[in-house]
Amino acid sequence: MKEALLHMLAENEGEFVSGQQISENLNCSRTAIWKHISELRKSGYSIEAVQKRGYRLLTSPDLVTAEEVSLYTGNGTFGKKVTYKTSVKSTQEIAHSLAREGALEGSIVLADEQTGGRGRLGRAWQSPSGTGIWMSLILRPEIPLQKAPQLTLLIAVAASRAIEKVTGLEAAIKWPNDLLIKGKKVAGILTELQAEADSIHSVIVGIGMNVNQEKKHFTEEISEIATSLAIEGGKTYKRAEIAGAVLQEIENLYRSYLVKGFAVIKLLWEARAYSLGKRITARSVTGSITGYAKGITDEGVLLLEDDNGEIHSIYSADIEFPSH
Template sequence: ITVTLELAKRLLSAGEEPVSGQQLAEEFGISRTAIWKHMKELEEMGYEIDSVRKKGYRITKSPDNLEAFSVQNGLNTRKIGNHITHLEQCASTQIVAHKLAQEGAADGTVVIAELQTEGRGRLMRKWDSAHGKGIWMSVILRPDVPPHQAPQFTLVAAVAVVRAIQQVTGLEPMIKWPNDILFGAKKATGILTELQSDADGIQALIIGIGVNVNQQLDDFDASVQDIATSLSLESGTIVNRRELAQEILRCLERYTDMYIEHGFSPLKQLWEAHSATIGKAVRARMSKETLEGIAEGITEDGVLQLRTADGKLHGIYSADIELK
């Protein structure tokens, strides 16, 4: 299987240009018949291959998977996605990414899984991650910022994901503070930022992004069918996960760079432009109390400003928000 995938990688990197069977046979040190057999295997895996007589082979269409090399092909980022670990299945990409980060994985390393058996949300809640239907990925960043700025990365990531969804699908999702991306009242994406830090500051940020892409209603766990939606349900078409994953990585690089260089102000504006929360009457459930009021905005630190009926302005650092 590895040789087969290496061949796919080789052909994809040649783009439109066919590569001859003879040349591939020489490069891989195998016979032309073996090359031909690998091509048949690629076709079974969902690749469409054009074999041009005398000239060679060319991939005209890749299957909808998130193999490292197919996500990297044409990605054109500086660092995010330079290293990608793609897994058919894992408990949670967050767990894998934490481990890789501890072992010294480079800034911008990405972990992607086709299936998560124990995908997680905030506060140890579950994230339903159907096989091959979504983008379940964790991105390791090593920004040189103090730990108290970590929560802002959730907001930056939300802007990146919304812009990528708009770009690839034309849909217009909204952001609900701090980490949900919605269509109407239904959640299409969750973002979870976790931190590895020590006395010297942030060692690594692990940004977990879960996007419901091609689920139909019955692909969701019964417990979330009423509150979840997917890009396919919203658009009525099948969305190319690879293109979307690539665009998310590009946007994540663009907006985290912007944040590190220029601070939160330009991102605050972008965030507010896509916000489903600002100006709305909301209920904020926190661990100790629940407040109701109007969400007036977010501060430069990403803290939600909630004005209660008695006129007081409250800074909300962490809560579940319900739109009333």
């Protein structure tokens, strides 16, 4: 009801919507409307109320609540079921436990702040309050386990497209899971699984994206390697709008992927890849290999040609760009 009311006001942003119109559309009393208007105001929405004219939405706060995100998810089903928290340890943890309890595909968990956000391989991910998108999405693809890494690449393409759509900024993909703007990390993707050896129960996709951090939010050391959409775009963005665009792009690519397979995703990925054709070093627990990034396989494996012309299959590694 509060969500539907917000939709009516947002669709007519800057214009008055009469109490009677709302009452008829949403089939509720004037008193109920007033109660929800008060709640929205408390959440930070600035809503003008003028007798005989009705209500007018003047400005919206930068929130990632269910109501706010639902304004931007279009006709998709991803993001229709939102678990929103102001502060959590990790949205991944919550999503894992929702998935175990049977949460439907497309359910998401969003938080304003993560106190123990995780990146790939258990690394910490800084998720300060109100500055970025800290989101986990539950998928239930009927694909073999061997193909699960393809989803990381799919999500990276979708997130990069969403950024471009909303901000005009170009975000390149660094294998396997980082988005870079001008060489600096703006987003990371964490793909986790609950699976049997031959059947995936659920994929929990974590997306961390720096949106409205200013340069002063980063230490000097961090600002050498990380950035935000606001720093690169020179303005702030509505996080809900970007989150909604990310969900729409993911859903579109995902539906196509389930029907047509990885070929299209692979082309899109390669077009946005940062490291392809470049000289890179792949560093892992077992050692490091330097060579030219030749491409990715259908399993999402990175192919690296060393100086002896030998091709290495890289399943998991950190990519570095030798400075020479």
